[in-house]
């Protein structure tokens with residue numbers, strides 16, 4: 083057996099909805115909406131260009147039940163291209179597209195050897211590709227919340243074959259990911275397979291032990307929001323004649339989400355913030371090629387500019403957008419501006435007296451006091467409950483449990499109120 087190549091992808095979330103993106107002004111909604119389809123097309127093109135021998139998709143191919151048949155038809159067309167090129171595909175269902183989540187289905191093409199693309203969910207399934215010496219062991223999720231250790235039932239490896247385990251799992255848990263099909267890297271290593279192709283965790287990562295089979299999350303092929311930053315894509319596994327393998331990452335994304343953090347500690351004018359953004363934007367545009375660059379700008383540091391930033395945040399955001407438009411055109415979109423700065427400590431806010439000084443003092447007291455932030459969170463929660471449903475419907479719930487978010491809210495509200503009171507009556 084000579085060199086063989088396997089393309090490992092996961093978490094395609096085809097036609098994933100845009101959540102609250104539609105509510106943003108100037109958002110390039112269409113390009114972001116189509117990004118998962120374009121990234122899947124890139125994956126199929128890569129598989130064919132590199133003449134891979136097999137494609138495996140480790141769950142969450144779909145984001146959930148299809149809004150209409152077009153989502154399913156799009157995958158059928160892409161799978162058809164692979165099969166026509168002689169490349170077999172093996173797919174398992176994850177929590178998002180578990181057997182009991184999907185209410186409709188379409189007939190999928192058969193693999194070149196006549197086998198099914200989708201693996202069963204009632205037991206561990208096997209695809210044995212004799213001509214390339216590769217065996218795939220995998221099992222689909224039956225239900226959205228698989229709490230069992232699915233890996234436990236995976237069988238012993240087949241002799242003389244390259245054995246690949248295909249699994250949708252959170253392993254021992256990952257921040258921001260539901261704890262489904264839990265198992266440990268040691269349990270996977272004990273199976274003595276040659277490679278574990280995992281899905282579910284959207285950040286790329288390697289969890290194998292030194293000298294043992296790689297245990298790899300390929301991550302999703304396209305970032306879906308500002309918390310999924312940086313290059314996204316798939317892994318290509320190269321297997322040699324002795325069934326030893328190496329693996330490498332390949333970018334597939336068409337929209338690149340990025341955080342642009344600017345430390346404003348040493349700055350004294352808002353213009354300096356704009357200049358720093360411009361420099362960072364130029365650098366990032368160089369890196370992303372012809373992708374759409376979506377940036378969130380975050381300002382940090384203990385800054386003498388703190389009050390000014392809050393008081394003129396709308397003006398500043400507009401200036402940054404102007405820079406984005408004039409330097410990036412339709413290649414970039416500024417998703418938002420977040421101010422996370424703190425005022426210099428021990429230095430009372432200049433020129434304040436009376437009620438404004440009291441307000442500044444209260445904010446100084448609240449700063450870093452998690453118990454107080456929690457109390458403010460509770461107050462806000464009861465206020466939010468009183469809002470009429472037409473105000474809250476369709477919007478993302480506020481993170482009222484997050485003391486850090488509350489802290490930032492207090493900080494920016496206080497700076498805003500003080501700013502408004504100071505400018506009142508001066509013109």
Ligand SMILES: [Mn+2]
Pocket residue numbers: 141142176177178250281282283
């Ligand atoms: Mn998942």
